[in-house]
Amino acid sequence: xxxxxxxxxxxxxxxxxxxxxxxxxxxxxxxxxxxxxxxxxxxxxxxxxxxxxxxxxxxxxxxxxxxxxxxxxxxxxxxxxxxxxxxxxxxxxxxxxxxxxxxxxxxxxxxxxx
Amino acid sequence: xxxxxxxxxxxxxxxxxxxxxxxxxxxxxxxxxxxxxxxxxxxxxxxxxxxxxxxxxxxxxxxxxxxxxxxxxxxxxxxxxxxxxxxxxxxxxxxxxxxxxxxxxxxxxxxxxxxxxx
Numbered sequence: 001x002x003x004x005x006x007x008x009x010x011x012x013x014x015x016x017x018x019x020x021x022x023x024x025x026x027x028x029x030x031x032x033x034x035x036x037x038x039x040x041x042x043x044x045x046x047x048x049x050x051x052x053x054x055x056x057x058x059x060x061x062x063x064x065x066x067x068x069x070x071x072x073x074x075x076x077x078x079x080x081x082x083x084x085x086x087x088x089x090x091x092x093x094x095x096x097x098x099x100x101x102x103x104x105x106x107x108x109x110x111x112x113x114x
Numbered sequence: 115x116x117x118x119x120x121x122x123x124x125x126x127x128x129x130x131x132x133x134x135x136x137x138x139x140x141x142x143x144x145x146x147x148x149x150x151x152x153x154x155x156x157x158x159x160x161x162x163x164x165x166x167x168x169x170x171x172x173x174x175x176x177x178x179x180x181x182x183x184x185x186x187x188x189x190x191x192x193x194x195x196x197x198x199x200x201x202x203x204x205x206x207x208x209x210x211x212x213x214x215x216x217x218x219x220x221x222x223x224x225x226x227x228x229x230x231x232x
Contacts, residue, residue, distance in 0.1 A: 032219075034220055034221075036221075036223075041228075042225050042226070043118075043120075043204055043206075043223035043224050043225040043226050044157070044204070044206075044221070044223045045223070046220045046221060046222070049219065049220045051219070090156055090157075101159055101162060101170060102159075102221065104156035104157055105156060106155070106156055107154075107155075107156055
């Protein structure tokens with residue numbers, strides 16, 4: 001069975017500082033990996049995805065993530081955080097079978113200090 | 115059009131009511147999903163439709179009844195709900211991928227329906 005762990009429940013960074021959100025997954029083969037962002041009261045928005053190939057993937061809003069098979073990790077990074085980045089971030093793993101079912105981590109709440 | 119539209123945005127219903135949530139997408143996606151999200155929790159999968167056929171039902175109680183009338187529309191019919199069913203209901207769509215069209219290339223979510231059962 002696939003699963004995702006986001007070790008950090010809550011992270012606070014200062015505006016302009018760099019950011020790294022951690023994600024570890026469990027899956028028997030190479031998974032599809034995703035990061036989503038959710039602002040309060042809104043749906044989720046896809047930030048980026050990894051299927052295969054280059055292990056460093058670029059996404060929207062200046063985010064990037066690196067797939068590390070040896071560590072079963074897919075950490076999200078941003079070099080300089082903006083106040084508008086404050087939100088809930090979800091890592092998800094999607095099976096290559098099973099009708100496109102994605103399993104989400106519990107999420108990390110990002111607070112940005114001025 | 116790169117949106118998934120959900121209506122209504124808010125819904126309050128009594129435990130004996132019948133109501134429906136609607137979802138529409140015009141991106142040509144052939145997989146559509148219903149997720150339920152409680153406060154401060156991740157989305158939980160309820161149903162998956164792939165090419166207009168129900169492919170996954172995650173043991174959802176029968177008081178929730180999904181329907182996919184065509185490739186653009188997804189409905190969730192609600193009847194005799196309980197207060198614990200109050201949540202944000204999210205619709206998503208994706209383009210099936212993988213070797214047999216049974217993976218997803220990332221979801222496009224709607225903004226959700228905030229459901230309160232009284």
